[in-house]
């Protein structure tokens with residue numbers, strides 16, 4: 001029941017996003033082509049090309065017809081043409097998307113995992129030295145802005161120690177394959193990933209620790225102890241399991257934030273992901289690419305949120321009923 | 324098997340349990356009752372080894388001191404040998420696992436490797452507590468309170484423990500579910516040691532054969548359930564029972580004044596006790612054995628305030644009272660009921676010294692009353708049936724109420740006395756304005772005069788009031804207020820009340836015990852609820868039959884038997900009283916007399932919780 005309901009709401013959100021990305025450039029004053037392609041591209045265009053584009057997007061027709069042709073074009077993977085890259089927008093994005101997914105996905109997984117474990121252990125030992133050290137350490141870490149951590153890492157490991165590459169996702173033109181390629185990818189990934197994990201970990205840690213502290217006071221923990229459960233079982237199976245719920249919710253809420261975080265990190269490490277792409281498109285005022293990226297990221301965030309929702313229903317049996 | 328010795332528990336330097344001694348053998352059950360914060364749950368958690376505070380003393384389980392056992396050994400006992408069902412049913416189950424998973428875990432955690440066995444055992448457990456097999460796959464939020472409680476009981480029973488601790492097993496359950504759970508627990512408690520912790524006296528009574536009353540971390544009274552509930556000896560136990568709504572007692576609910584505190588020197592209850600003496604404030608009373616009861620009170624429990632022993636009294640050479648025996652305890656109401664002319668007022672006046680007793684003794688606060696001086700009247704006051712006997716017609720209202728203060732040399736100033744007079748007048752629902760204070764008795768209505776008499780009796784704060792039909796001149800609503808006032812005084816400072824009345828319905832609501840008088844003898848005596856619901860003496864039965872109800876049905880009063888010999892008996896009776904000493908005083912109206920009843924006068928004998936003077940209820944008839 002709930003699954004269907006939330007799928008519908010995600011669909012509605014998706015359609016809204018499509019409409020916004022369709023309407024925004026068209027509602028701007030002046031030539032819509034200019035809004036879509038940018039002033040410079042428009043100047044460079046031949047009148048024939050302009051006419052062809054106008055016709056292709058049905059720009060002279062009423063909005064409804066325009067929307068239909070927009071959707072049709074999207075279905076064919078046509079998100080416009082990047083004059084800067086001299087390639088279709090879709091192709092440009094698809095080329096850098098995997099790197100971002102790899103970076104953000106791994107960062108979310110690793111930071112959540114570590115944050116939860118540290119949170120559980122710290123919450124269980126509330127007031128003890130381990131807890132105090134972890135708490136102070138992680139809170140001071142969260143005081144640094146994300147790109148700052150990135151720069152520090154880059155300077156220390158990359159520039160000073162020289163043990164990490166300064167830029168890129170692979171060593172260019174090395175023609176590596178197989179295991180060597182994998183190692184090379186990981187080698188490039190380590191620092192940006194580390195930076196992103198360090199940025200994200202404190203939130204998860206604090207949330208888990210707090211829930212852990214309250215959960216440990218719940219009556220069912222006493223029941224577990226009275227059963228004769230071992231400490232480890234109480235910590236993970238009973239209290240920890242319960243502390244997972246708010247973390248998952250928060251992960252969904254923070255996803256957009258993680259992506260903007262990734263943007264800065266990618267720029268700092270010149271990592272060839274969507275973040276760097278967006279940055280460059282901003283510099284080049286490559287409007288079609290910018291719009292494509294925005295549409296793509298929102299869709300990705302939407303998809304991820306939907307998956308988290310599904311995960312949550314599996315984690316908390318009360319959800320299906322309490323709605 | 325389970326023995327607790329001088330167990331003390333403190334949280335952050337505050338002592339919560341202050342020396343508990345208990346011992347329980349296999350098959351025994353004990354309920355610990357007491358108000359919130361008394362330390363009941365602390366006791367159970369310290370047995371489980373789950374206490375966060377600091378424990379000293381010993382908890383011996385099969386000879387091993389649990390308090391000195393390392394955690395991993397304790398863990399092996401928990402849930403396997405000693406199991407507990409916790410207080411908060413709604414939150415005691417993990418919300419994210421099914422019932423079945425939680426029960427299976429309880430089995431597997433103690434080393435069982437065979438998952439199929441655990442699953443099968445879980446099925447049996449569910450069936451045993453009466454939970455539907457399919458319910459096993461539900462999550463806690465899908466279950467009702469009773470079903471959750473059953474699931475928790477399954478978890479506790481999973482490893483067939485030797486000790487079962489139940490913390491408020493019936494709280495928050497509706498009456499029918501509660502009955503079902505109690506049945507289930509009673510079945511499961513056999514062959515184990517059961518410790519029930521509850522403030523629900525009904526659940527305690529049904530689940531345990533012994534009850535311990537806990538107050539501020541100490542046991543104040545302990546004894547067999549029925550005995551303790553029928554005859555509480557500690558003032559606190561009585562207070563608890565009086566404030567517990569139930570279908571057994573009939574007296575209005577009464578609370579206990581004040582609040583419990585854990586930081587009290589001396590007897591923990593002394594700040595709220597209405598019979599405390601100097602020693603209560605600095606010495607802690609020991610829990611001492613007294614027959615089958617354990618009691619911790621410097622005064623040996625609720626003291627008998629007034630003891631009338633074997634009193635006979637003559638008026639004009641005619642014996643009116645024949646060997647009357649009654650006791651009135653501190654803070655208690657004893658209703659003396661009986662028809663007109665049975666000798667109730669004579670008894671009251673004999674106690675007050677207005678008639679001298681031909682034989683027998685009277686004790687006030689355990690000291691014989693020989694002469695009645697000022698001290699006596701400061702403790703005992705009487706409200707007469709006829710207000711004219713209480714107030715002199717030469718005094719106005721103010722003087723009449725103030726007079727006792729003057730006589731008893733109260734050092735209070737005139738204005739303080741005036742305050743006091745106005746306060747008691749207000750308490751009896753009379754105005755204290757100057758004009759009213761100047762009225763003389765003949766200006767007052769009967770009801771008003773009676774209330775002035777009551778005010779006069781109250782003004783000295785006596786410990787005992789003997790009230791002879793105090794409210795018969797009042798309308799029902801004022802009567803209710805005056806009686807409420809008496810009960811409130813009883814609650815606040817332990818006022819004892821000897822209430823003489825022929826209104827059983829009224830006595831039923833305000834008295835703890837009832838004594839029935841017939842022709843100068845007590846024929847039946849016992850707890851009010853027992854006398855009203857289960858009268859033994861045929862005379863009591865008729866009194867109750869004609870007591871006010873709110874229905875149109877009427878009952879026939881018992882007619883004098885029209886037997887042949889009746890004529891003779893009647894003349895005998897009228898000739899003098901000596902003959903009435905040779906048969907039962909009820910003989911002429913008794914529906915089923917025995918031959919003995921014509922020859923002997925039955926004595927007051929104990930019969931269950933009653934004392935009754937009737938040959939039909941004398942268990943062994945003397946030959």
Ligand SMILES: Nc1ncnc2c1ncn2[C@@H]1O[C@H](COP(=O)(O)OP(=O)(O)OP(=O)(O)O)[C@@H](O)[C@H]1O
Pocket residue numbers: 638639643661662663664665666667668669670708825
């Ligand atoms: N002063 C007295 N002189 C002679 N007989 C008395 C006196 N006072 C009481 N009696 C007798 O003693 C018996 C008991 O009287 P008592 O006043 O004690 O009865 P009671 O139970 O109080 O009745 P009531 O319900 O009317 O108050 C009665 O037979 C009564 O006539």
Ligand code: SF4
Pocket residue numbers: 558559590591592593594596597598599600603608619620621622623624
């Ligand atoms: S009489 Fe003294 S010892 Fe007994 S309960 Fe009252 S205060 Fe405690």
Ligand SMILES: [Mg+2]
Pocket residue numbers: 664667668669708
């Ligand atoms: Mg009378």
